[in-house]
Amino acid sequence: MVPKLLVADDERDIVSFIKEGFLDEGYSVLTAYDGHQAIEMAKQQPDLILLDVMMPGPDGYEVCQAIRDIVSCPIVFLSARHAETDRIHGLAVGGDDYLVKPFSLRELKARVHAHLRREARVRSLPDKSLLQFGSLSISIQDREVTIKNQPVSMTPKEFDIVRLLAMHPGQVFSKEQIYDKIWGIEAHGDISTVAEHIKNIRAKLSSHDPEAQWISTVWGVGYKWER
Template sequence: MSERVMLVDDERDIVAFMRDALEDEGYEVLCAYSGEEALALLPYKPDVVVLDVMMPGMNGYELCEAIRESASCPILFVSARRSEEDRVRGLMAGGDDYLVKPFGLREFKTRIYAHLRREKRDRSASDRFLRFGSLAIDAQGREARVGERAVPLTGREFDIVLLLALHPSQVFAREDIYERIWGLEADGDSATVTEHVKKIRAKLGAADPELNPIGTVWGVGYKWQA
């Protein structure tokens, strides 16, 4: 079955442009023109969501947070807003990538392919099922659960958890985590790791207040301490 991409943008010409490019590559494409329409399409389980920031009604940041309540697939923001603050806000809302309009078709399709490739690689990298007290990590299914409750981690939040959990007690510098998860060519810095770890801790703590497996090594980075 072909991978499924959901496009969310109130500008129909842009949606048609992206849809045609992706369908030419063999992807199945879902199209939504508002946040409400996008949420209604979530039961179709898209493998990647491409999301505009500026839309009437529910904006892209709000929609991203709503999607993260039930989905952990990669989310790629596309926006004419190009400031660092906008990119950081998108990542903090649960996004995995940010592409500035106008963009070239080649880069757009390459980013979609790269996210899907990483998802496939992560699913096949390990068939280990890791347990730490009430926390269970399914590396193949890319899911973390506390008891019977799924923890709504984003793709990169899960990548950080899996990296640390597979190397218990090993200390990882923030810069090392950033390079491993975001890649050497990423446009950002290691401060993003700190924000992601805060969100991971908050989500795990909401599921189990006694659960705090990520320890801080002051001045260095983080380690798995469960």
Template sequence: MANELILLVDDEEEIISFLQDALELEGYQVLTAGSGREALDQSKRQPSLIILDVMMPEMNGLEVCEQLRETTKCPIVFLSACQSEVDRIKGLAAGGDDYLLKPFSLAELKARIHAHLRREQRIHTQKEQGILRFPSLTIDCKGHSVVCNEHNTALTNKEYLIVELLAMHQGQVFSREQIYEKLWGFEAEGDDSTITEHIKKIRAKLAAYAQDRTYIQTVWGIGYKWDPK
């Protein structure tokens, strides 16, 4: 996965310099930003992955992530000295895919970067083929169908779109509001409570064939994510 473009965002020059050298030695191309505003500007170059510090002046990493998610789909890995569960939940709620505590192991960071990029590459390939494959479940994006353990699962259009949205962003957490806005639109009449009911129906339909796999996991206090494990 050499030549992938990674954006590093941190207001500490020493950390930026250290990580840039380490990642360039791995063959990655590296962009850097020392502030949230600079990060938003650099993101226009469409990096493959973003490493984002949480504690920054003027605009913190959570605020940056929320704005990035309006235009950017790539994995976002938070680096933070904030160790509480609440802080990690806030990071996921803002649109982050991963959360690594400072001080961190460089080897672990490299491994997580590689894992995220490998997953994105696999999903991109599957999207081009129009098929998303998971253990015991296949999603046909062109045919708008879901097959679970060789059984066609009869989903309504909105149920299918929820499954596709979550599956195409495996591991990323979406709030009910985000799902509703993406699939129903900002001008739709109604409210996001309908997402809870749709998720219940999807789970019930998949449970008939899924053999103890839930696929859609609830992340308490935030929303839902796709995790076929």
């Protein structure tokens, strides 16, 4: 199948630059030039979204939050903002990656390819039906987490982390191991994103069951799923 890419940026030169680069590789490319267009185009279910942070209308962060209930594909933020707080916020609202402008087309393609390869590997994994841990259930096939029969909203990467840890209860994974397995060794991001994703996962799980603890920190080592 031809990968479908959505490029949302108010700088038309950047959109054209990216679009031409990926059309040359056989991609189908959707485009949007403001936040409202980006939300509308996301309904076409692209395989990956490149999302500018500073756009007219809803900004990239607001767009990401608005579409996370309708798309499960990777979202890569594009931004001139390079502060750590900006990257962390992008991940907190549901982004999977954050690329600082200016960037080379070669690096952008490498990241897009890495995310799509990762998504393909996840989809090809054999199903192990349902994982049950007390009030928490994980449907591997449907990529759903429920607590007390109530769905827990998760981004694709958050679910992948939960699935990885829950399929190996009691096993400790370092941040580096989690990053390599979820983002892939080809990725060029920051492993600090793992801690931010774990923080978000814990907050979501706790909001449904404050008394339970499923992910433990093994200080100086990493994280593990409680049996």
